[in-house]
Amino acid sequence: MTPVLSSQSGMSLVEVLVALFILALASAAIVMTLPRQPSRLDREVARLELAIDRLADEAIASGEVRAIRLGEDEYGAEAWRGSRWVALPRSAHTLPPPLTISVSTTRRGLQESDPKDWPHIVADATGIVSARPLTLTEGTDRRVLTVSSSGMVEVER
Incomplete structure (x- = not known):
């Protein structure tokens, strides 16, 4: 048996520090490649985009006019039945505080008014969507959503 010298056993402090x-x-490197968590505002924008996309699809599938009515902190789907708007069950969504939603009252610089009690986003039975620009706000952060007639949503920061 050969005796083990103390300089040959274990690792030196420099080797431990290098490891x-x-x-x-x-x-x-791993932490930097992980996707960042989307903000609450971004999650609500994605949820509203999905609701608008589903609105157009349901209007085509059902053959009836569908809409989304917006409140200051909520929105819900409706259908045109019997000459009036009827709220669809389980379609209402309340935004978490302090998020708010608003609708532009002007288009191309002109003041416009909606017919009384008409929803803010409407899809007809052919899937054509009409809507004014929408703004979701959380404090000083905001997102402006513009909806095309095909139902595609464009988000501006």
Whole structure:
């Protein structure tokens, strides 16, 4: 048996520090590649986009005019039945505070007014969508949604 010298057993402090440094670099690289969590505002924008897309699809499938009525902090789907708007069950969604939603009252610089009690986003039975620009706000952060006649939503920051 040969005696083990103390300089040959274990790792030196420098070797341990180098290994920890390499692990820290690898961890940082992994954390930087992870997707960031979307903000509450971005999640609500995506949810409203999905509701508008579903609105056009349901209007085509059902053969009736469908709409989304907006409140300051909520929105819900409706259908045109028997000469009036009827709220669809389980379609209402309340925005989490402090998010708010608003609708532009002008288009191309002209003041426009909706017919009384007419919803803000409407899709006819052919899937054509009519809507004014919408603004979702959370504090000073806001997103402006513009809806095309085909139902495609464009989001401006």
